Each structure stands twice: as structure tokens, then as C-alpha cells.
Amino acid sequence: PEKTAKRRAKHLNVHESGKSDCGVKSNLKSIPGVMTIRGCAYAGSKGVVWGPIKDMVHISHGPVGCGQYSWGSRRNYYVGTTGIDTFVTLQFTSDFQEKDIVFGGDKKLIKLIDEVQELFPLNNGITIQSECPIGLIGDDIEAVSRAKSKEYDGKTIVPVRCEGFRGVSQSLGHHIANDAVRDWIFDKNGTDSNPKFEPTPYDVAIIGDYNIGGDAWSSRILLEEMGLRVIAQWSGDGSLAELEATPKAKLNILHCYRSMNYISRHMEEKFGIP
DSSP states (O other): OHHHHHHHGGGOOOOOTTOSOOOOOOOOOOOTTSOOSSOOHHIIIIIIIITTOTTEEEEEESOHHHHHHHSSOSOBOOOSOBTTTBOTTOOEEOOOOHHHHHHOSHHHHHHHHHHHHHHOTTOOEEEEEEOHHHHHHTOOHHHHHHHHHHHTTTOEEEEEOOOGGGOSSHHHHHHHHHHHHIIIIIHHHOTTSOTTOOOOTTEEEEEEEOOBTTHHHHHHHHHHHTTOEEEEEEETTOOHHHHHHGGGOSEEEESOHHHHHHHHHHHHHHHOOO
8 A cells, every 4th residue: 555655665775885874764663553573562561571470371351363463472481281380382362352342341351260260270370461452441450350369369360551552662561560570479478478488598580581492491500500599580481489489589680681670670679689
């Protein structure tokens, strides 16, 4: 189409001898609702930060497309048995339809959480990764999370307000995901959530390593050969228990600054972890 051709013309040009550049316009923000190779806030939260946490079920709450697009596309390696203690390669979606936009999706979300509990009772927690329509129609995912958590004996259920339109790059999604960990994991549990945890002076956490291709495993081996004890990986091959244990670390080792500087700063200010 003429309109699209006009916009695309800026992305392709010929470099002429003697000129400093070829005039290509790049690094443009994506348009919300248009599938693009660049991520959105939802992609930063579900696809990067929360998705690799293996013993939790991550619900893509909204139309099926976003969940399908974010499903199984990254090589976040993990150890476990799918459907038993790991759920990374499964896609859970509320499959929003037009009637859900009109009448709201809270009842559908409640039903979905009940089905997850029935089909996969060994999951250790659930996150609700909200897509664009959820914020547009004003569904109260926080209220649903609190109600279902109470119903299931205090189960960790985390609502994540990562609607794609909130930010047209992944980075804000990282920030929103970090804030959800702060508010729904750290603040809810405090530092004494696991009385069986026995700290040592050598406890460290690997923050911002998603074990893409197994790289966090290599880092962990090196650190442990140095005599350190890695108590958490964020979030490649990671678990809910490791998230909960992290405030007891003596040092956070930050790999991907862009995605995890927010939570690392918070832990330094609140828990004194450098």
C-alpha cells in the first residue's frame, strides 16, 4: 500500500561514495498493536523476566496472539520435567474474544486459574501477564489475584500490569516486572519467608542472566569453584524459592543491567545488598 511504502522507503537506501551515511532511518519505536520484531512492555515482562522462572505458571491474559508470539522463542534452558515442576515451554492464555472486551475478563481469569490448579497442581505460583486489552477495559487483576491466593491457602499469585501500550520497547516491561517482584514477593513475604534457609557468608545471587543457551550455568560453575554459594539465578533456570531467598544474599552479581538494575537498586537500599 502507498502509505506503508512511503514509511518503508526510509528503511532502505543505497550508500553513495563520498557521503557519510546512506540516510536510513532506524531505531523507531513500535506502534502498539502492530506485530514487530521489537518488543513491548509485555514482551519485557513475560518474555524476559518472568517467563524463565520454571516452577511458576505464567498466564498471558488477553488475546491468544501475544502469548503465542512470546511462547518458546527464547532458549531459556532449565532442568526439570515439563508439566510437573517446570512450565516454561507451555503456553497458558485466557484467549480473549470480543465478548470479553465488552463484558470484562475477570470471570474468565478466575476460571483459568482454577483450571491451572486442577491440571497442574504442583505449580508453586502463578503470574498474570496482562496484555493491552486488560488495561484498556480496566480489569481488576489485583483483586482476582488476592481472592484466588486466599482461596488456595496463600499461594503466590502475582498480577503484572505489563500491557504492551505502556511502553513500546521491552525496557519498561523489565521495570514493571521488577516492581511486581518487589511488591508481591519481597513485600508480601519479608526477609523471613523461609525459616529453613541457612545463610552463609558466601551467598551470592546471579541477577539478570536468563540462561539463554545455558550461559548462567557456566557462570554458576565458575562462581562456585571460587568458593561462593549461588542461592538464586534471575531468572534463567530460576524458581520462586530462589526469588524469595534473594534478600538474604550478601552480594548481587548483575549481568544484564538494562533489565535488572531496578530491583538490584531496591535490594541495595532496603536490604543493604551491594
